[in-house]
Amino acid sequence: MTQLQELRHAMARAGLDAVWISDPANVRAVSGFSSGKDGKVLVTQGGATLYTDARYTVQAAEESPLDAFIARPPATLEHAAPGLAGLRVGFEADHLTVAALEDLREHWPQAALVAVQGLVQSLRAVKSSAEVQAIRDAQALADQVFAEVRPLIVAGARELDIASEIELRLRRAGAQSAFDLIVASGPRGAMPHGVASDRVIQDGDLVTVDMGAQLRGYHSDMTRTVAVGTPGAEMARVYRAVLEAEEAAVRAVKPGVRTAELDCLARDILTGHGLGEAFAHSLGHGVGLEVHEAPSLRGTSDDVLQPGMIITIEPGAYLPGVGGVRIEDLVLVTEDGHEVLSVSPKEVL
């Protein structure tokens, strides 16, 4: 859980007296309440209240140390209004709908509403030891499931068969898939987010499996590209280039490094192999209560690595009509370098 004290310091730096938290992952981070989409949190310099409805009375009391006010809008907004008169109240511009903002304006006419972006997200980027453990556990489960399912990735199997085996095993272990499973074989590998289809895997295919577990609210994220039989020389060359870029970027992970530099390092290696244009996304992202969260490992990012961040390193190369490769590790930034949390073996081609 994000510390309220840290949030209050961040609010003060942003010139805010209060913040209305509506983004579900931020609600969970600040309150511990796991049904964030049906909750809101109001944090002031002197208090914090979780707002949810009567479906969650017991759950809110069990999960959250915050005072809970059980009601539905507009009663929730009316409850908060008297304490907000004359205050500068932040709202999450990345999440609040225009209609919800109109509601705030109507019910809090004496508050000055201020759009904020990334206030709680920036605090979530550095994980507590309990959060690191949750993500470690999620990744350990994903590695175990991948090891069980790897022998099933053979010619004649459908992508959907692989995906459903992974999902079933995650469910049986008390987790769930972190996102729609990506199983992209042969030419479908050219789609970075080619979710599993009914395509039948062929001999000689490369198959990209991008999977994660969601456990106790926290996510993992890992990609392996595996060979079925012997792939053609060109795709084997692409695979080796992506692996080289991935391993070089992982080696460079340590506190103080700008994430944009890591993206550039991997991109330069792929460019050297004539694959710069084929690397169609950023190098990676933070992982936690959401699969994609801060920091961003995009070439335009100003983020700098700090101990406690958990990030992905996932270069890829995608050749329309031919195929694709992505290799992704989940990496913890430590005090003096990094620890790779994903341990599933990578193909040697």
Ligand SMILES: CSCC[C@H](N)C(=O)N[C@@H](C)C(=O)N[C@@H](C)C(=O)O
């Ligand atoms: C729909 S969640 C997919 C998770 C997957 N492992 C993943 O992160 N894929 C990346 C190619 C990706 O979506 N990167 C984003 C951050 C981007 O580059 O915009």
